[in-house]
């Protein structure tokens with residue numbers, strides 16, 4: 001396929017952009033609904049590669065997942081249908097099932113625990129990259145809770161026996177918070193629930209663990225969380241002198257209950273559109289921006305303000321106004337690594353250097369994000385250096401070039417942002433954005449048309 005010519009903004013971008021639902025919210029809600037006894041409804045869910053893969057996985061495991069007309073006004077995307085889920089999963093047809101995880105970390109890490117509840121063999125596989133992403137600590141922990149699993153990495157097979165005893169287990173989630181979420185989300189269906197202790201040198205993406213706990217509690221599951229300040233920091237990067245981070249969760253057996261919930265807009269998906277305002281000195285409004293949320297994207301307004309923008313949350317949503325000049329930032333993104341690509345895109349346009357820290361785990365995501373950002377933006381003349389735990393970006397004059405997003409949705413969106421102000425940027429495989437933002441290219445053109 002021909003590369004996508006990133007459109008150049010002819011002036012400051014001014015637009016209101018309704019972004020689709022949260023990937024993390026949709027996939028947690030799907031999992032909890034599939035494990036619950038009864039029928040749940042998700043309003044304004046995300047329909048993208050990652051959530052369709054999740055729906056497919058849950059169907060394979062015996063849940064019913066169907067589309068139903070949505071109530072007007074609930075979705076940022078007009079006409080978007082609800083998802084109706086009937087659980088509990090467990091009955092798999094023919095005694096065996098296959099789960100395709102694609103390159104969705106949430107599918108690969110959240111569904112193996114559910115497969116232990118089914119009766120039969122469940123084979124897991126995914127994109128070539130998913131075979132390289134961390135899973136071993138999760139599979140070892142599930143074995144510790146009583147599961148039978150063949151394999152330590154993808155592909156692997158869970159030999160489901162209709163349930164597992166559960167109990168206490170320790171897992172090193174330094175490479176991904178999803179390794180803990182994947183244990184907690186199924187644990188209420190284990191006979192004795194689960195007590196999960198993280199022991200490792202860091203725990204990235206902490207807000208996603210808070211989201212997991214909040215969603216479990218909202219579905220009626222009893223979860224106890226040890227005070228993180230009492231047991232060590234979280235998000236702290238590996239430092240030989242630092243105390244290892246420890247955190248513990250206890251999920252009691254029982255539940256979750258079926259429920260009806262509205263999925264928030266995906267604040268990570270909003271990032272590229274807000275960055276368009278920052279890059280061009282324009283103004284972009286995201287309707288439906290929540291006043292309170294577990295999504296780490298709540299940090300975006302402050303990050304953009306630190307780079308020279310104004311941000312205001314009002315009745316129309318979050319409005320970000322670019323200041324015309326961008327300043328570099330020095331920030332620890334261990335809680336919010338997903339912001340790193342787009343912030344790097346802005347940092348290469350900034351007048352002063354930037355330092356993004358606390359994101360060593362990005363090496364293990366959709367691609368090695370640190371290496372790919374440095375090499376691809378380097379093709380435009382940008383000075384992006386990989387450090388032990390992140391990136392250092394120094395100002396440099398930029399020119400056009402052809403960029404490969406390495407099958408990473410956030411890299412593709414980042415390159416679109418840079419292309420707004422650097423003529424001659426083309427992006428291979430812009431459709432890779434469909435992992436979380438279906439129709440990104442059309443949304444981008446519509447934004448530019450105001």
Ligand SMILES: O=C(O)C1=C[C@@H](OP(=O)(O)O)[C@@H](O)[C@H](O)C1
Nearest residue numbers: 024176177178181204205208338
């Ligand atoms: O639990 C979740 O929904 C997510 C957790 C994070 O993963 P890591 O902990 O691997 O960073 C995040 O990057 C991912 O996009 C979504």
Ligand SMILES: C=C(OP(=O)(O)O)C(=O)O
Nearest residue numbers: 103104105106338365366
């Ligand atoms: C890291 C990400 O995804 P995944 O859920 O596949 O880990 C992401 O969306 O930035």
